[in-house]
C-alpha cells in the first residue's frame with residue numbers, strides 16, 4: 001500500500017509559465033496581455049472547502065482501517081523526525097492540528113504532554129475517541145475547521161507550548177487562517193512543526209520515471225526519479241492519498257516559497273527543516289516506490305518558531 005503516493009489527476013489547471021526569450025515575452029504582453037488569464041499566486045482555495053470536507057469524511061474510516069496502525073511513511077519518515085523537532089517536554093500543552101485518527105496525538109500524550117487534537121472530520125474524531133480507550137491515553141479532541149479563525153482562537157490565546165500538523169497542509173484549502181491562529185495560540189517562543197508532501201518532488205504535477213541508459217564506461221544503469229512541471233502555479237488537483245481509496249481527494253499544490261511566506265507573515269521564523277527520504281531498499285526492484293528512490297525526499301518537515309517576547 002502506497003500512502004501519499006497515488007497518481008495525480010488534474011482538477012483545476014492554471015496557465016503554466018511559458019519559458020521564452022525576454023523579447024518574445026514583451027511581444028506576447030504587448031499584443032495578448034488584455035486577453036491572458038491571470039495566474040493564481042495566492043495559496044487559498046475557499047471554493048473547494050465544503051467539498052473537501054465532505055470527501056475527508058467519506059474516506060475517514062477507510063483511511064484509518066488502512067494506516068491507523070502505521071506504515072513506512074509514518075513510522076520512518078514523519079513521526080520520528082517530527083517528534084525530535086517538536087522537543088516536547090512532560091506537561092507541555094500541545095495542539096495537534098488536523099489530527100486525523102489521533103495517532104501522533106496519542107504518541108505525544110505518552111511522552112507526558114497534554115494534547116488537544118482538532119480535525120473537521122467527525123468520523124476521524126470518532127475513531128480518535130475509540131483509539132484513546134484502546135490505547136489507555138487521555139487526549140482531548142474537538143471537531144474544528146482550521147479555516148475558521150474565530151473557532152481556532154476559542155482554544156485560548158497563548159495557551160500552547162507546541163503545535164504540530166502532520167501531513168495535512170496539502171489537504172487544506174486554506175492555510176492563511178491556520179498560520180495566523182496558530183501564531184496566536186502559541187506562547188512566545190513556541191514551536192509549530194508541520195510536515196507535508198514535498199512540493200518540489202511529490203506533488204500534483206509530478207510523474208515518477210524509470211529509465212535505462214549506458215554510462216560512458218559501457219555499463220548499463222537504471223535510473224529512477226521524478227519529472228516536474230507546473231511547479232510555480234498553485235492549483236487544486238484530484239488525487240489518491242492511498243491508492244484504491246473510496247473517493248479521490250483534493251491535493252492543494254503550492255510552491256514552497258508561498259507556503260513558507262504565509263508562516264513568515266504570521267510572525268514565525270524557520271529554525272529547522274528536514275527532507276527525509278526512505279533508506280535504500282534491501283533488494284533491487286523494478287517498481288517505482290519511494291523506497292526505490294532514496295535520493296529523493298517525498299516529504300518535508302519544517303519547524304517554525306515565534307520570537308521570544310523581550
Ligand SMILES: C[S@@+](CC[C@H](N)C(=O)[O-])C[C@H]1O[C@@H](n2cnc3c(N)ncnc32)[C@H](O)[C@@H]1O
Pocket residue numbers: 056057097098099100101102103104118119120121124144145146147165166167168171172173241
Ligand atoms: C492526511 S490526513 C493527516 C492526518 C494526521 N495528521 C496524520 O498524520 O495521520 C489529513 C487530515 O486533514 C484534515 N483536514 C483537512 N482540511 C482540514 C480543515 N480545514 N480543518 C480541519 N481538518 C482538516 C482531514 O480531515 C484529515 O484528517
